[in-house]
Amino acid sequence: MNCTACERNLSAYIDDQLDGEIRRQIEEHFDACATCRAEYESHLAVWEAVGSADHSGASGDLWSAVEDQLGQAGQATGIEDLALMLRGLAGQVQELQRSVDEMRRQMEEGEWNAPQEERDVIQIPSGRYRAARPRASSLEQLKDNPLTQLRRS
């Protein structure tokens, strides 16, 4: 730990933001370097002065003021947000259902042709469990359960 590193970490040391090892190195540096030690002590004095500022808390009227501004709109806002979320989710489910229906239709009509990215999903795994080619029964299972084809590797 040199003076530059010590200075760079000084505030973090004062604010107790450092882990044990760096703290130890800084403290060892303070023992060896009077300049850095003096710098630390002057900062500590400031921190103690600023930290002594003891403001009174919020007034007892703060909640009333918040409640007044929210009023009935506060509760309605919450319900409106929930309704928006449900509508958004419903829209996404409908879109997903349309995609699945379209894929089923294409497979049934033999038009299914997975894009390159989706072909990559049905990969022949490498390694000692690698098959020479996918078995027909495996492909049949995949066709019957199109959701397995939506997973990305």
Added chain:
Amino acid sequence: MEEHADIGLIAACQQGDGRAFRRVFDLYRDRVYGLCRHMAGNEHDAEDWAQESFVQAFKGIGSFRAEASFGTWLYRIAANCCLAHRRRQRPRFQPLDEAEAGGGTVPLHRQATTGTDPERQLLRKELVKRAEAAVAQLPENQRLVFVLATQMGLRYREIGEIVGSSEDAVKVRVHRARKRVRDVLKPYLDS
């Protein structure tokens, strides 16, 4: 240890439960007000800014997601509220040179000749007032992180999430703020 809002309480707020709103307010009132107080420099503005922060948070609570902690999310709203107000208004603090009561640069703690406790308390109050004025003179981005670190006691990582900076950037900014405040108070501090 400070208490935090759990996910069930937040969910109740998102469904418009008024009692949940009150509970969340009670949990965070002092911390949000404390932040606003340090940023505003006076109690009147602090009350207004804290009120505005809570109203914004409760109105937008439907958009809260669990990626960050609720406290971080709330402090970010309060911090942005404070910064927006600060940019719109002129600072109301009393500049240090106008606060001079005579005595030049003689350390405050040495001005009392008798050293009685009430006098020392008065001098300490004066030092605290000067420290607050020094903090009030910091650039807004330094003041915010300095307050969050030294007054709110938040971790630098969380402060980074609030202000949108890296932990290292927060560390540098806090240190620069600390140095500026120290340099202003140096004539009045006992080495």
